[in-house]
Amino acid sequence: GSTIGILGGGQLGRMLSVAASRLGYLTHIYEPAANPPAEHVAHRLTTASYDDLTALAAFAASVDVITYEFENIPTAALDVLEKTHPIRPDRRALAVSQERIAEKDFLTGLGLTTAPYARVTSLSDLTAALDHIGTPAILKTTRLGYDGKGQARIMAPADAPAALAQMDGAEAVLEGFIDFSHEVSVIAARGLDGSVACYDPGENVHRSGILHSTTIPARLSPSQRTDAILIAARILNALDYVGVMGVELFVTPTGLIVNEIAPRVHNSGHWTQNGCAVDQFEQHIRAVTGWPLGDGSRHSDVVMENLIGDDIARVPAIAREKNAALHLYGKAEARAGRKMGHVNRVK
Ligand code: ATP
Ligand code: MG
Ligand code: MG
Numbered sequence: 440g441s442t443i444g445i446l447g448g449g450q451l452g453r454m455l456s457v458a459a460s461r462l463g464y465l466t467h468i469y470e471p472a473a474n475p476p477a478e479h480v481a482h483r484l485t486t487a488s489y490d491d492l493t494a495l496a497a498f499a500a501s502v503d504v505i506t507y508e509f510e511n512i513p514t515a516a517l518d519v520l521e522k523t524h525p526i527r528p529d530r531r532a533l534a535v536s537q538e539r540i541a542e543k544d545f546l547t548g549l550g551l552t553t554a555p556y557a558r559v560t561s562l563s564d565l566t567a568a569l570d571h572i573g574t575p576a577i578l579k580t581t582r583l584g585y586d587g588k589g590q591a592r593i594m595a596p597a598d599a600p601a602a603l604a605q606m607d608g609a610e611a612v613l614e615g616f617i618d619f620s621h622e623v624s625v626i627a628a629r630g631l632d633g634s635v636a637c638y639d640p641g642e643n644v645h646r647s648g649i650l651h652s653t654t655i656p657a658r659l660s661p662s663q664r665t666d667a668i669l670i671a672a673r674i675l676n677a678l679d680y681v682g683v684m685g686v687e688l689f690v691t692p693t694g695l696i697v698n699e700i701a702p703r704v705h706n707s708g709h710w711t712q713n714g715c716a717v718d719q720f721e722q723h724i725r726a727v728t729g730w731p732l733g734d735g736s737r738h739s740d741v742v743m744e745n746l747i748g749d750d751i752a753r754v755p756a757i758a759r760e761k762n763a764a765l766h767l768y769g770k771a772e773a774r775a776g777r778k779m780g781h782v783n784r785v786k
Contacts, residue, residue, distance in 0.1 A: 442467055443724065444502030444524070448475030448484065450768040450778060451508035451704050454712075456480045458720035464728070469498050476768040489516045499523035506682065506727045510536045510702055511583055527727040528682040532702040535678070539581045539612045542699060549677055551670060552696050554689075555615040559606075565599050568613040575616040578602045580609040586776065587648015592616075617696055619689035623657040626708035627671035628722045629680045631729040636722070637668045638715065639737045643687070643707050649776060653707045653743040655714060659690070666695050674700060683708070683723040706778070710741040713764045713783040740786035751779040760784070 443459050445452045448470030456466040456477050468481040471488045478484055483501070487494035489512065496519050499505065505526045510533055517533070520526055535545040543553045557568035559578065569576060574596065580589035589609070591602035603611070622645070626638040642657035643650055659667065671686045674697075685705025687698040708719035717725070717733030725733055746753070751773045757763055767780035 441465060442482075442502045443728065444469065444498060444505040445477070445481070445508060446470075446505065446512055446520075447508035448472070448477035448481065449508055450476045450780075453477040453480050453768060454720045454766070455506070455508060455704065455723060458718070459724045462721065462724055462728075462730075464724065467498060467502050469495070474771070476770055479769065489513045492516070492519050495519045496523070504727055506723070508703055528678070528680050528684070528702045532678050532680055532682075532684075536700050536702045537582060539579060539584075539699070543612075545677075546674070546697050546700075549673055551673070552694060554617050554696060554698075557613050559603070559611045559613050562600060562603055565603055565611075565613060566596070569593065569596050569599060572613055572615045574598075577614045577616060578606065578611050579614060580606055581612050582609070586650075587645070590648065617689045617691060617698075619691050619696070621658060621690050622698070623659060623667060623688050623690060623695075624653070624705065624707040625667050625671040625686045625688065626683060626705055626711065626719050627668075627675055627686060628683045628719075628726050628732055628735070629675040630726050630732045631681055632731075633676075633679075634732055635672045635675055636732045636735050637671055638708065638711055638719065638735045640664060640667045640688075641707050641710060641743075647776075649747060649778075650706050650745055651747075652745070653710050653741075655710050655737060655741045655743075663690065663695065670695060670697065682726045683719050706745065706781075707743075709766065709781050710743040710783055711735065712766065713785050714739050714741040742784045742786065744782050744784070745778055746780040746782065748773050748775045748777055748779070754780070757782050762786070 442465045448468040453476045459466045465482040467483040468477045469485045499520045559565045576593045578591045591605040622643045623640045629635045640657045641653040641655045644652045685701040689696040704719045711718040762785045764783045
């Protein structure tokens with residue numbers, strides 16, 4: 440086949456499209472929002488909603504394989520798409536990453552460690568969960584959260600009603616607060632033939648719940664680094680996964696704790712664009728099209744910094760720096776908290 444269908448036309452869809460194009464593929468992007476970042480690099484764009492099953496069927500008929508840049512694809516849409524073509528990564532990967540409780544049940548079922556967690560639908564659930572898990576804790580909506588949205592910190596039991604109100608009626612999960620020393624992530628890939636390749640773990644710093652920077656290499660002992668990669672490989676193999684996945688980990692004195700997984704290319708993997716011969720975007724395209732996985736070994740140390748909101752005003756200065764590779768997403772409006780681009784500083 441020669442056309443890759445991508446659900447989602449944000450910056451991840453844009454960079455996937457560029458990588459696909461470099462390997463000789465055409466891309467067809469499906470994106471409900473007008474003027475998406477992927478618009479000018481995709482070969483075709485369908486701007487229709489995920490409720491428009493006719494548009495979805497036409498999209499599926501025009502492509503050879505379907506992948507995605509975000510995990511919240513509605514089930515009814517998947518039913519239509521799957522009739523025509525394989526979706527890679529498949530529905531099981533979506534099911535365990537769309538919903539935080541299913542995700543933690545899956546991870547703990549593999550013998551991996553997560554934060555202690557409990558389902559919360561009412562104030563009495565929350566009070567009982569706090570008795571059990573203790574404070575500090577974090578209440579999160581089970582679905583649709585990203586960049587720290589849909590989360591409330593609970594420092595003391597008295598904070599419970601306000602935290603629950605912030606969930607706005609959505610089902611939630613209470614997580615015990617992990618006292619981590621730092622956060623790392625593994626960007627892992629698995630091919631159609633079952634082979635697995637992991638990039639070197641990166642160290643992530645968040646500001647106001649949004650990824651600020653990723654530094655490669657991460658501060659990890661050799662055994663922690665091996666653990667991180669084995670954890671990622673175990674997750675991908677258990678799902679018979681095809682594609683790139685981001686695995687977020689907390690580093691603690693007693694071991695690595697899995698925060699969450701993302702069944703797609705990941706912001707903390709953007710450093711690979713300037714640190715490796717084959718970056719995460721090409722790796723994902725290779726995996727979903729059945730190519731052999733590429734060489735993801737790191738040829739350079741990199742610090743990736745996200746350019747968020749007004750940071751975009753720093754672009755002229757960054758453009759004069761040595762060894763700084765800019766990646767801009769072509770977004771017209773620099774709203775607060777909006778990811779406008781990133782810079783990879785090669786060391
Ligand atoms: P993403 O944009 O990565 O999908 P998200 O909205 O799904 O983010 P999380 O990754 O769950 O949110 O949380 C965002 C950040 O909040 C984490 O990277 C970590 O810094 C902090 N955090 C989340 N859960 C916990 C926890 N249980 N203990 C300590 N810190 C936490
Ligand atoms: Mg998340
Ligand atoms: Mg996260």
